[in-house]
Amino acid sequence: MSEATNSKPVKKRHNPLHVTIAVIVVTITCCLMLQQGIEHKYVFGLLLAITLGMLALEKINKAILVLVGSGVALLLAISQGLLKQESHGDSAHALPVYIEMIDWGTIGIIIGSTIFVELISRSGLFAWISVKILKVSGGDPFKLLICFSGLTVVFSAFLNNVTAMIIVGSLTIVACKKLKLSAMPFLLAEGIYTNIGGLLTLISSIPNIIVGTAAGIKYTDFLIVAGPYCLIAFVATLYLVRYLFKIKPLSNEVEKAKAKVMVDAFDEWETVEDRTFFYLSALVLCAIILGFALHSSIPVLNQMGLEVIAIIGATVMLVIYPTDVEGVLNEVEWTLVLFFLGLFTLLGVMEHAGVLTMIGELLKTPLSAGETIGPIAMMWSSAFFSGLTDNIPLAAVLAKVLEGFQSNIAELDWFADYGHMLWWSLIFGAGLGGNFTPIGSASTVVAIGILKKEGHNVTFMQYVKIGAIVVLVQLTLATGYLFGAEKVGLIKKMNTEKASTEEVQGHGSNGH
C-alpha cells in the first residue's frame, strides 16, 4: 500500500479568500465558455487541467482541492445534462450518480489496510522484525545497506510506503548514531527502495491498485511479472548506491567485532509490550498476505474484491485489540480517502464529458507508434511526470484512457497487439518515476525530512543528481525487462473479455 497523498510532512495552510475567488472565477469562466457553445470536452478539460495543475503545485490540501474540483465539475455537468440519475430500483434506494463513479474497492483497501497496519505496528511486530534484520547485518555498513534496503522493499510491498519509510528510517537514524555512520546514504537509498517495493504486488501501491485492477491483472500474475524485476532493480540499485555513496564493508576484524557488539546490544523484545498480541498480530499478518495472494482461489471471497481481505484483516485486529478503538480509527488516512472520493468523482465526470476520450485521442499517436515505441513512450513519459508530481492522479487518468482503448479493442488493432505492454509500462513508469526528484514520492519526502531533522540538508538539485541516475538505470532495466518478460511469456496478451468479467466480479463495487 503506498503513495499516500500526505507527501508533505509540514501542514500547509491556504488562503481561504484566494481559494474562494479562484473557485468563483473558474466556475464563471467555465459557465461563460459553455454558454458560448464551446464543446463540453474543452471546458471540462480546462477544469481538469486546472485541478491537476493546482495539485502539482501543492499549495492547497489535496483532498480539499480535488473535492472542490469535483464539486464544480459535478454541478456543471448536471446543469449541462451530462449526468443523469440511473435507476436502480425505487428512487429511495437509488444511488446518486457520483457515488457510482467512486472505486469503492480502492477506498476499502486504504481504510482496511490503514487499520490493520496501525494495529500491527502497535504490537511491535514491524519494529521487532527491523531490529532482527539489523542484527543480521552485524553492523557492517554494506551489509547494513543490504539489510535496510531489503527490509524497505518488503515493508513497502505490504505497507504504506510512508509507513515503511518511517519504520526503517527511524531505525536507520538510531543504528547509524550508535555505529557512528552517516545516515544520509542509507535514508536516501531507502526512499528509492520504497518505490521498488511499491512495485512488487498489486496492492503495494495505489497506482498499482488503480492500474492493475483496471487492467484486470490478478494478484499472483502481478507478483510473477513484477517480482523478478524488483529483484533485478534491487541488486542494481544496491551497487549503484554503494558506488555513489562510496559505502565500503568493514575490512578490519576488530572493527567488525566492535560493530557486532553494538548491534547485538539492541533488544528486539524491548519493542514488544504484549507478547500474546505480538504473536496474534504476526498470525493475522500472515493470513492477510495469504488472503491477498490466494484471493482468487478462496470460495465466496473471490466473488468480492481485494478490499474485503483488508477489511476482514482490520476487523479481526480490532477484535483482538479492543483498546483505544477510537485512536486506531483516527489513524485512518481520511485525507487520502477524501482525496480519492473527489478524484474518482472528477474522473467520472470527465468520462461523461468526453475529456478522457479526448486525452485518449491525443495519446493515440505516440502510443500507437509501434509495439516498441508505444510502451517506451508510456513508461518514460509517465515516469517523468510522476517524478514531478503525485503519481496517483496521473495513474488514474491514464488508466481511464487505457480502459477506454480496451473497451474499443475490436477497432484498435494496435491496442490488441500490445495493449498489455502499455498497462505494464504505465505501472512501471508511475512506480519508478517517483525517484527522479525529492518531491516525486511521499517516502522520499519523509526520508529528506528525517535527514533535515538530524541536521543534514539535502537540496533539490543534490537529490536530483542521484535520483536522475537511479531513475535512468531503473527505467532502462525496466524497459529491457518488460520486452524480455513478454518474449519469455511472463507477460501475456490479455483476454479482455475475461479480464473485464473478472474485474466486475472481483470488484463489485468498482465504478469502472
Place this chain on the structure above:
Amino acid sequence: MSSVDQFTSVFNAASKTAFQFSPPKLENILIVTDLESDAATRYTENAKTFFCKTTTSEWSTVNGEDFKTVKDLLELVESRKPDLIVTYRHLHSEAWRWPHSLGEHLDVLIQVTDTPVILTPHPDKEGIPEHTMKNTDSVMAINDHMAGEDALVNHATLLTMTGGTLHLTHIEDEAIFDRYMEIIGKIPEIDTETARETILAQLLREPSDYIDSTENVLSEKRDDLNIVKHITKGNQLKEYRRTIEENKVDLVVLKAHDEDQLAMSSTAYSLAVELRTTPLMIL
C-alpha cells in the same frame, strides 16, 4: 504508531548499552604518603594487606621527604608512570581533621592524572569501621549514569576479591527529577502523571538493563562474584551513604572526571569529601 518520533523512541529504547569486559592492568602501584619512613612502611603494609587478595603488583612508596609541593608530586607521578596511586586526603596538611575538602595536592592530582587514585582513610583517622582496609570482599561501583560505564565496572570487578560481592549502584537524583516534573506540570500539552511514570521508569530501566548485561558477561568471566544491583531514586548523597554503610562496603569506585568541567564532578567530589572512613577509588 505513525510518526518518525514514535518509532525512533521505540528503537532508542531497544538500543541497549552492553557491558564489555576488559579488565585493567594494575601492575605498578605507587603509594604516596607524607609520612616518615617507618610510618610510610606501615601504611604500605596496610595497603598491601587490603589489596593482597586481588592484585600481584609491584609496589613502590613515596615518603613525605620526596615531595612538598603540588608541582613536586605531579612531576613524581609523571616520572614513575604508575597504573594506580594509593594515597589519602590532605597530604602535608592538618586539614584532614575538618571534613570539607581533599587538600590541594589531591584536588589537583586527581584532575591532572588519568591514573586511578585510591583514597584510603587518613592514617591518623579514628573511628574507622572494623571491616575497613582488611580486604575487598565488598566493592561498590557508583555513578550518576551507570549505563555504559565499562571502565568503572571493570576496575571494580578487578578489585573485588574472589567470592566477594560487587555492588552496582545508580541513584537517580530526586531533586533534579522533581524540578523537571514541576516544569512538565506547567505544560498543558504533556500529561504530567504519564510523564512522571514513564520518565522515571525509563531513567531506572537504562542502568538496570546495563547491570543485567554486566551480570551476564561476568557470569562467564568472573562467576565467583556475587553481583547486587541498587537502583533507586532519592537524595544521591544520602542514598549512597546509606547503601555503603548497610552493605559494609570495603571499597567504593567512582568516576571523578567530567569532560565538561575542570573540577571533579559534583557527586564524586561530595562523596570523596564526606566518605572519610571508606576507601575510594577515583577514576
